[in-house]
Amino acid sequence: MELHIVIQGRKDLANQLYQQLRDSIESGRLAAGVQLPPSRLLAAQLGLSRKTISDTYSRLTYENFLVGKIGSGTFVNTLSAQPQRSSIRSDLASQKVVRKWQDISLPLRHPTLEGTLRCDFIGGATAKTQFPHDDWRRCTQYALRQMSQARGFYSQPEGVAPLRHAIAGHIAFARGVKCSAEDVVVCNGAQQALDLIARVLIEPGCTVAMEDPGYTPARLLFAAQGANVVSVPVDEEGIIVDGIPENAHVIYVTPSHQMPLGMPMSVARREALLEKASRIGAIIIEDDYDSEFRYEGRPTDSLQSMDRFGVVAYVGTFSKTLLPELRLGYAVLPSAILEAVIKAKQLTDWHTSTLPQWALAKFISEGLLNKHIRRCHGIYAGRRERILARLAGDLSPWLEAIPCTAGFHMAVMFKVPINLRLLVELARKVEIGLYPLTGFYHSAPTRDGLMLGFGAIETLDIDPALDRLRDVLEQIAWQSCTAR
Amino acid sequence: MELHIVIQGRKDLANQLYQQLRDSIESGRLAAGVQLPPSRLLAAQLGLSRKTISDTYSRLTYENFLVGKIGSGTFVNTLSAQPQRSSIRSDLASQKVVRKWQDISLPLRHPTLEGTLRCDFIGGATAKTQFPHDDWRRCTQYALRQMSQARGFYSQPEGVAPLRHAIAGHIAFARGVKCSAEDVVVCNGAQQALDLIARVLIEPGCTVAMEDPGYTPARLLFAAQGANVVSVPVDEEGIIVDGIPENAHVIYVTPSHQMPLGMPMSVARREALLEKASRIGAIIIEDDYDSEFRYEGRPTDSLQSMDRFGVVAYVGTFSKTLLPELRLGYAVLPSAILEAVIKAKQLTDWHTSTLPQWALAKFISEGLLNKHIRRCHGIYAGRRERILARLAGDLSPWLEAIPCTAGFHMAVMFKVPINLRLLVELARKVEIGLYPLTGFYHSAPTRDGLMLGFGAIETLDIDPALDRLRDVLEQIAWQSCTAR
Numbered sequence: 001m002e003l004h005i006v007i008q009g010r011k012d013l014a015n016q017l018y019q020q021l022r023d024s025i026e027s028g029r030l031a032a033g034v035q036l037p038p039s040r041l042l043a044a045q046l047g048l049s050r051k052t053i054s055d056t057y058s059r060l061t062y063e064n065f066l067v068g069k070i071g072s073g074t075f076v077n078t079l080s081a082q083p084q085r086s087s088i089r090s091d092l093a094s095q096k097v098v099r100k101w102q103d104i105s106l107p108l109r110h111p112t113l114e115g116t117l118r119c120d121f122i123g124g125a126t127a128k129t130q131f132p133h134d135d136w137r138r139c140t141q142y143a144l145r146q147m148s149q150a151r152g153f154y155s156q157p158e159g160v161a162p163l164r165h166a167i168a169g170h171i172a173f174a175r176g177v178k179c180s181a182e183d184v185v186v187c188n189g190a191q192q193a194l195d196l197i198a199r200v201l202i203e204p205g206c207t208v209a210m211e212d213p214g215y216t217p218a219r220l221l222f223a224a225q226g227a228n229v230v231s232v233p234v235d236e237e238g239i240i241v242d243g244i245p246e247n248a249h250v251i252y253v254t255p256s257h258q259m260p261l262g263m264p265m266s267v268a269r270r271e272a273l274l275e276k277a278s279r280i281g282a283i284i285i286e287d288d289y290d291s292e293f294r295y296e297g298r299p300t301d302s303l304q305s306m307d308r309f310g311v312v313a314y315v316g317t318f319s320k321t322l323l324p325e326l327r328l329g330y331a332v333l334p335s336a337i338l339e340a341v342i343k344a345k346q347l348t349d350w351h352t353s354t355l356p357q358w359a360l361a362k363f364i365s366e367g368l369l370n371k372h373i374r375r376c377h378g379i380y381a382g383r384r385e386r387i388l389a390r391l392a393g394d395l396s397p398w399l400e401a402i403p404c405t406a407g408f409h410m411a412v413m414f415k416v417p418i419n420l421r422l423l424v425e426l427a428r429k430v431e432i433g434l435y436p437l438t439g440f441y442h443s444a445p446t447r448d449g450l451m452l453g454f455g456a457i458e459t460l461d462i463d464p465a466l467d468r469l470r471d472v473l474e475q476i477a478w479q480s481c482t483a484r
Numbered sequence: 485m486e487l488h489i490v491i492q493g494r495k496d497l498a499n500q501l502y503q504q505l506r507d508s509i510e511s512g513r514l515a516a517g518v519q520l521p522p523s524r525l526l527a528a529q530l531g532l533s534r535k536t537i538s539d540t541y542s543r544l545t546y547e548n549f550l551v552g553k554i555g556s557g558t559f560v561n562t563l564s565a566q567p568q569r570s571s572i573r574s575d576l577a578s579q580k581v582v583r584k585w586q587d588i589s590l591p592l593r594h595p596t597l598e599g600t601l602r603c604d605f606i607g608g609a610t611a612k613t614q615f616p617h618d619d620w621r622r623c624t625q626y627a628l629r630q631m632s633q634a635r636g637f638y639s640q641p642e643g644v645a646p647l648r649h650a651i652a653g654h655i656a657f658a659r660g661v662k663c664s665a666e667d668v669v670v671c672n673g674a675q676q677a678l679d680l681i682a683r684v685l686i687e688p689g690c691t692v693a694m695e696d697p698g699y700t701p702a703r704l705l706f707a708a709q710g711a712n713v714v715s716v717p718v719d720e721e722g723i724i725v726d727g728i729p730e731n732a733h734v735i736y737v738t739p740s741h742q743m744p745l746g747m748p749m750s751v752a753r754r755e756a757l758l759e760k761a762s763r764i765g766a767i768i769i770e771d772d773y774d775s776e777f778r779y780e781g782r783p784t785d786s787l788q789s790m791d792r793f794g795v796v797a798y799v800g801t802f803s804k805t806l807l808p809e810l811r812l813g814y815a816v817l818p819s820a821i822l823e824a825v826i827k828a829k830q831l832t833d834w835h836t837s838t839l840p841q842w843a844l845a846k847f848i849s850e851g852l853l854n855k856h857i858r859r860c861h862g863i864y865a866g867r868r869e870r871i872l873a874r875l876a877g878d879l880s881p882w883l884e885a886i887p888c889t890a891g892f893h894m895a896v897m898f899k900v901p902i903n904l905r906l907l908v909e910l911a912r913k914v915e916i917g918l919y920p921l922t923g924f925y926h927s928a929p930t931r932d933g934l935m936l937g938f939g940a941i942e943t944l945d946i947d948p949a950l951d952r953l954r955d956v957l958e959q960i961a962w963q964s965c966t967a968r
Contacts, residue, residue, distance in 0.1 A: 002658060002778065002783065003657060003658070004656075004657065004658055004659050004660035004783060004789075005660075005783070006660070006782065006783060006784065006785050007782055027662075028664075029656045029657075029660070029662065030656070030657070031653060031656075034653075034657065045783075046782060047782060101683065101684040101824040101827055101828055104827045104831070122637075124637070124638075125635070125636055125637045126636045126637075127636070128634075128635060128636025128637075131632075131636065133628070133631075133632045136628070137625075137628050140624060140628060140839075141621075144617070144620070144621050144624060147617075147807075147809070148615075148617045150612075150809060151609070151612060151940075152609055152610045152611070152612025152615065152807060152808070152939075152940065153606075153608070153609045153610075153612075153808055153809070153940070154608075154808045154809060155809050169515065169518075172488075172513045172514070173487060173488065173513075173514070173518065174486060174487075174488055175488050176488035176489075176490070176513070178511075178513065187833075188672065188833035188834075188836075188837070189833055189834055191831070191832070191833050191834050192832060192833040195831070195832050195833065199585065199708075200585040203688075204687075204688055204710075217831065220831055221831045221832075224683075224828070224831055226688075294486065298490065298491055298530060298531060299486065299488060299489070299490060299529075300490065301490050305488075323631075323636055324636070324637055324638045324834070325631070325634060325636075325637070325638060325639045325835075325837070325838040325839075326837060326838075326839070327833060327834065327835065327836065327837040327838075328837075340585040343585055343588045344585055344708070347588070347675070347679070347701060347704055347705045347708055348675070348676060348679050348705075348832075349671070349672035349673055349675050349676040349679065349811060350672075350673055350675050350808070350811065351809075351811065352672075352811065352837075353672070353809070353810060353811040353812075353836075353837055353840055354809040354810075354811075355624075355809075355810070355839065355840060356837055356839060356840075455636075456635075456636065456637070
């Protein structure tokens with residue numbers, strides 16, 4: 001690879017070279033310690049004599065910009081002055097940014113990435129210490145071998161065949177989803193599945209209905225695509241079907257484990273939803289993000305398996321069963337929109353990286369996913385029981401859980417008025433991460449609550465953490481008493 | 485993980501279970517060979533007695549739907565009738581698909597994936613046999629270790645810091661791009677970089693100007709996003725700047741190696757383009773897809789490094805220097821649109837999978853990318869010289885190359901009228917893959933030509949392949965003579 005230097009015309013060659021190298025070093029473009037090409041190679045590249053190059057190197061060495069190391073070459077001196085690159089760019093471009101993207105109020109950093117809290121009740125984080133790194137390494141080795149036999153070209157936009165088969169088998173078995181491998185499109189997590197489905201269904205001004213409270217990143221995505229997102233309230237049975245506008249094109253729901261409140265959608269509500277969608281000609285996106293973990297009661301059918309009308313697009317993910325940073329998810333699509341979604345996938349990023357696809361296909365087909373889910377199921381069940389026991393015990397004056405049967409978070413509501421901001425702040429001081437439900441509401445919430453995730457927190461930390469939570473609650477109550 | 489069975493009410497339990505298991509097997513949802521859960525576990529899951537389960541298993545075994553294997557469990561019988569799942573879905577949903585996605589005329593299969601041609605002049609395929617699998621495996625091992633130390637949560641939307649630093653260093657050194665790690669956003673290949681930039685800049689009805697002929701997947705992407713894509717002709721210096729409409733929001737160009745014709749954009753044209761973009765307030769997307777491979781003349785500056793106005797978004801990829809199926813690329817963005825693009829990335833798929841990001845960061849920082857580029861450079865240079873020698877020799881009555889200095893494809897134009905379809909067909913019969921330029925034109929091409937890629941074809945295969953091409957050309961000429 002070449003060092004980028006541009007020589008113009010045939011005059012003043014040595015000085016042109018000198019100035020460019022010096023500018024590059026001073027601006028930091030050539031960082032301290034970087035090796036310069038041998039004079040012979042640079043001479044050939046630039047069409048200059050070798051003497052011109054070595055003279056220039058000598059001059060820069062004399063001026064302390066470069067340093068020669070005998071036997072190994074010429075390097076940018078670590079002692080040379082290297083001011084920060086100063087940007088001369090104007091803000092011209094900012095006028096052109098479509099405002100809806102600029103104005104999205106999305107935290108660019110995840111809270112857990114900012115620091116480390118000993119006891120973090122964040123949602124969406126998996127039991128990291130349980131991840132079977134050795135099995136995954138073995139499957140990745142297998143994937144590397146598969147890759148070395150591939151053709152050095154692009155793969156299929158819909159995903160590699162063994163993974164689509166493995167996914168179809170997994171969800172048919174575990175979730176009763178009616179599909180074959182041909183209906184499955186592999187995506188970079190559930191978020192991309194939502195993006196692709198919305199892209200082929202939504203035009204600016206289209207109405208999208210979704211649960212309120214609901215999954216905020218989905219709302220932001222649909223809104224950024226130009227949709228008119230209508231918030232539909234939920235009750236203890238799930239989305240209130242009568243609240244869905246008749247002109248909705250797309251209805252986004254989380255029937256197995258309502259995000260964030262947690263209750264499953266009742267069978268009657270599911271049937272009403274399917275009937276309404278088919279009547280008004282809407283597509284339902286069923287986001288089944290963590291239903292592999294189910295703890296009590298009998299399982300309910302997925303909307304997709306109840307669908308007689310071909311209106312359900314089913315979205316799943318391995319972010320909850322494995323790791324979010326793998327970015328592996330999928331959509332099971334009604335035949336009518338399948339081809340359009342595959343085209344959207346191809347134009348968006350051609351296909352998902354093949355290495356993790358092959359690794360996951362192997363991981364599922366060897367039964368390792370089932371094994372991992374079983375193990376995590378036991379762990380999450382234990383954590384969940386601990387939290388429920390405390391909510392039924394010493395925390396019962398303050399908090400109550402919304403009944404839910406699946407996943408690894410639950411919603412708890414305050415029985416008394418509380419200064420939520422103060423609570424979160426005081427809890428953080430004693431190393432407890434708490435996350436209010438507020439961020440999931442579009443309309444004003446009628447009650448305050450918390451999302452208690454139990455993926456990131458270790459089982460043995462739950463009781464001490466809830467002790468401290470109770471102490472903080474008592475402290476706030478005491479202060480507000482004495483203040484009155 | 486549970487087998488998905490839904491039991492309703494308290495009546496007729498055994499029969500409900502029997503019917504569902506039988507339906508699942510008959511429909512193929514439970515495939516031949518799949519193991520059923522032990523009766524104890526299924527009983528606990530469904531809240532039924534163990535006897536109900538084992539009686540049902542016995543009945544299905546008697547009917548040959550199941551088969552018991554002593555000591556290992558109960559399995560779906562491979563002999564049971566398993567008709568193909570019949571879809572009952574209507575085409576209701578198809579009415580809802582936004583037509584622009586449905587109607588995209590994009591081949592869902594890549595030509596090379598359909599069969600194997602011994603000598604394939606396809607563009608965009610890398611020298612697969614050269615890929616340093618051992619080095620990549622070692623870097624992937626390193627990446628697995630990094631992953632095992634991560635927090636089991638999402639990563640940053642803009643990419644992991646070591647990779648952004650490595651990319652900034654690489655393109656500053658090799659392409660003179662003025663940037664720091666903070667300006668870099670890691671994407672799933674260049675295609676996603678185009679998608680994200682276009683998303684934050686284009687609203688339906690916006691005008692996008694691009695080269696004609698040009699990179700068709702970019703055109704399809706912009707059009708699918710609702711842009712009014714205006715085709716601007718190119719001459720031997722590149723895009724004709726006066727042809728760019730004054731109302732263009734975005735200008736997409738390939739200055740180092742015009743896609744598909746191959747000539748570099750002249751310095752005068754680059755300056756005129758930058759001046760015009762800043763005057764009309766347009767953003768230029770500079771797609772620098774394969775400029776790491778440069779063979780002759782002095783290098784020219786990238787548009788990004790000449791940009792005094794902050795109007796250039798620079799897009800690069802590792803699909804050409806490494807492998808397309810890795811899906812790793814990047815954008816270097818003017819500060820004014822950087823944050824909007826990072827938000828778009830987050831809402832689109834949160835972030836690129838971390839495993840290949842860590843692996844690539846290691847690969848670059850150890851100098852392995854430079855080493856690989858140097859090796860491939862030598863190989864591509866040899867192949868290119870072979871093709872140019874033949875074009876100057878026995879193929880000169882038929883074909884001439886468009887002068888280009890970089891990349892691993894060249895465009896060749898026919899000096900005589902030719903039946904292109906017949907040529908491609910006859911060549912395919914003798915195991916030569918040829919690809920007309922037609923697909924890259926939006927307006928009608930004035931001359932016929934071929935894109936000759938030399939990434940996929942082995943050096944020693946080039947001469948025999950071109951011998952056969954000459955034979956086919958002679959055969960067609962002879963036939964058209966005798967036909968007259």
